[in-house]
Amino acid sequence: MSLSKYFKLFDISLQNTVVYRWNFLLRSLFDVMPLVGTVYLWRALFAARGQPIAGYDFEAMVFYFLLTLLVSNLITPADDDWQIAADIRDGQLNALLIKPVSYPAYRISLFLGSRTIHAAVTLPFVLLIFAVFHRYIRLPGHADTWLWTALSVGMAAFLQFFITYSIAMLAFWFLEISTIIFIVLSFEYFLSGHLFPLDLTPPWFQAAATWLPFTYELFFPVSVFLEKTRGPALYQGLLIQAGWVVLTWLAGRAMWSRGLRRYGAYGG
C-alpha cells in the first residue's frame, strides 16, 4: 500500500485549515477568556485558603491550566465528528468509497493534517500566553519525563480521535447525533481534567477515574509532565492508556464495518 496518497490528503487538510484561518484563530483567541477567568477564580480560592490544595500552590495550579490549554490545542479534534457524520448522512461517503483509499486512514490523515497546521499556527499564540505567565512555568526535574510526556500526549491524541471517530460512526444508525456528541463532550469536559485537576477530587472518585478513558485524554499526560505521576503509577497509567487506544480503535473499526453494511448511500 502506498502511503503517498495519505500524505496528499494530509496536505489537503493543511490547506483547508488555512483557508478558514479566521475560524480557528478566533477559537484560540476565545480560549483565553476562560483561562483568565480560571486564574482569577483560583487566585481568590488560594487567598481564602492560605495553603496548598492537594499539592498545588497557586503557581502550580496556573501552570496546570496552561498545560491543559497547550495539550488540547495540540491534540483535540476540531470538528472531525461533525464532518464524518455529515459524510455519512448526506451520502458524501459514496464518492470516497469508490476511490482506492481506506476511509479510516483517510480520516486519520485529515485529523493529523488539521492538527499539525492548527498547532503550527496557534503555537506562537500559546507561547505568547506562556510568556505572559512565565513566572508559573516549572520544567520537569527528570530528563525521562519529556519522553514519557511525548508518548502519553501522542496516545492521548489517538485516543481522542478514536473516541470522536467511534461516536461519529453512530451516524450510520441515527439521523441526528449532535446530542450524543454533546453528551460525550460533557463527560470529557468534566472528567478529563479540563475544568479542574482530577487529583482534587475525593479518593474514591480518583480511583474510579483511573479506569475511565477520559482521564487519559488530557489529565494523565499533563500529570506526567508535572511529575505527579511517576514510577509504578506511570507505567500502570501508560498501559491503561494504551489499552484504551486499542479498545477505541477496535470499536471504531467494528462500527465502521457494521455501519457500512447498513449504509443506504442517500443523496449522491
Add this chain to the structure above:
Amino acid sequence: MKRYWDVYKILLRNSIIREMSFKGNFLLWMVTELLWFLGQVLFVDVLFLYTDHIGNWTKWEVVLLIGTHQIISQIFQAVCYMNLSNLPELVRTGRLDLMLLLPMDAQFSVSTRQFGLDNVVNAGIGVAFVLFSLGKLGVVPSPGQVGWYVIAVLLGSTVHYSIMFALATFSFWIVRAQGLIYGYYSLINVSRYPSEVFGGLFKFVFTWLIPVIVVANSPARILARASVQPLGLILQLAVVSALSLTLSRLFWRRALRRYSSASS
C-alpha cells in the same frame, strides 16, 4: 407591536409542534443540558472541599449563582439561541434574502424563528436549584426581592442576546463562523463566578463594555441578600443591557449594508 406579537404566537406554535414531533431528540437535549449543569454543580462541590468561601460567597450562594446563570442563559437560548447560531449559515447560503424581504424588522425575523422548548425545562432545573439553595441558606426573600430578581434575570438575558447577536453578525465578514458561537460560551463562561474574584482592567471591561460579569451576579445578590440595595444593581444592569443591545443593533445595521447575497 401587536403585529409582531401575533407573528410570534404563530412561530411559537409551530416550534412547539415541531419539537413534539421529535420527542426523542427533545429528551436527549434535555439530558445533555442537565449533564452540563450538574457538572457545574460538581465543580462547585470540588472547590468547596478546600475552602468555605470564595470572595464573600458561601457554597450555597455560589450554587444559587450558578442556578441563576442557568435560568438567564436558558431563557435566552429558548427564545433566540438556535436562530442566532443559524445566522452564519443564512449569510453563507444567501437564504437571508428571504428574511430581508419579509415585511418585518429583519433582526426580529432572524432572532425569533424557532423556540427551544427543552430550554424552558432546563430553566426550570435552574429554578429548582435556586430554590434549593435558598432553603440551604435559610433565606426567604421578600416579594420585592423576587420582583427585582425577575427583572434582573430578564435584563441579563438581554445581555446574553446582545453578545451572541453581535458575534453572529461577524459572519458577514467571516465565512465560516462556528468559531464565533464558541466565543459566546467562552465569554459567558466567567459569569458563573462571584464578581469579587475579578479585578483590574479585566473587571472594568467585562462589567461595562461586555457586561458578562454582572449578568448573573447582580440578580443572585439581590435574591440572596436582603441587605443589598437592589435599585443600584438594577440600574447598572439596565444601562449595560441597553447599551449592549444598541451597539449590537448598530453593528447589525452596518453588517447588512455589506451583505451581497449568494448564489441564485
